[in-house]
Amino acid sequence: MKKLSWLIGVVALIASGAYLFVYIYRWEWHRALLVGILFLATLVGLCTALVLRRVTSMDERLRSTAGNQRPAGALERLRAAPVETQPFRWLSPESLDRTHIFIPVLLGGGFVVSGIAWLIERVAGSSARAGVEEQLATDLQGIAFPVTSLVPTDAELLAGADDCADDPSLRVLLGPAATRAVR
Amino acid sequence: MKRVIAGLAAAVLTGIGIWLLRSELMTVSIQQPEGSYTDVVLEVSIREDEAVREEMARGLISTCRLLVNADVVEDTFVTVDDGVVAFRLRPGLDEFDRRELRGCLSDTRVQHLLADVRTLETITPEGDDSSR
Known part of the structure; x- marks a missing residue:
């Protein structure tokens, strides 16, 4: 062929x-x-x-030609050789001054800092909620509408007319709104 | 040794071929006598619609006559037979122009059109200088 x-x-x-x-x-x-x-x-x-x-x-x-010159038993020699196991080699002390540990350290540091920040946020959120609500209620009371009416009714106006204007007990009964309107 | 001989043979063949081409591909212009003309008979076969055969043949002739710088004489383009056309060029073509025109007409210049040059001869007024 x-x-x-x-x-x-x-x-x-x-x-x-x-x-x-x-x-x-x-x-x-x-x-x-x-x-x-x-x-x-x-x-x-x-x-x-x-x-x-x-x-x-x-x-x-x-x-x-080259195949015959190779010594036999390569597999046995490999198995007989001491095995070097060194996990996390980049953390070994002689490598600490090398640049290549920067990235893993940066990544690990970021992870740890994120965890701490998340924990702080959770604790602060749960502890601050009750106090903040109380403070808010107190602040809102200062600007709340008055209980009494701001404008006097017709009956109050009539009662506060000139005939009864000098009666102090009636003035107390009518309150400040009727008194201001009459004046 | 064999390789040297083969290389030499190839070189000699190439040299001979180029030498032959040198003489055949010359573009020398030979002045033709006044009143000379060249008649061409062409067999045209086409793979398209037969109705456009003449149009395609005219296109091929128009292209090729530009190479030899000769004009097709008016009203000389005729259909001699089925698929056979004839035309006349003036002034007459010399030997080198005839080779060039024959090659151009026989070439695959127009797609789906094949032309076979049956006759290509230059006729001079004296009548003794006609050549094919």
């Missing part, structure tokens, strides 16, 4: 090259351009195949 592919490629290369000359000879430029593109494509394909074949053969030769 490989030989057939090579044969087809070489025949296509020769034929397209020959037709390129023929079409140029006949002044048929469009056909010459098309065949020229085909010629170039075939040439690039064949050259690539040649290079790949050479690389493959070199690789196989290297594998065949």
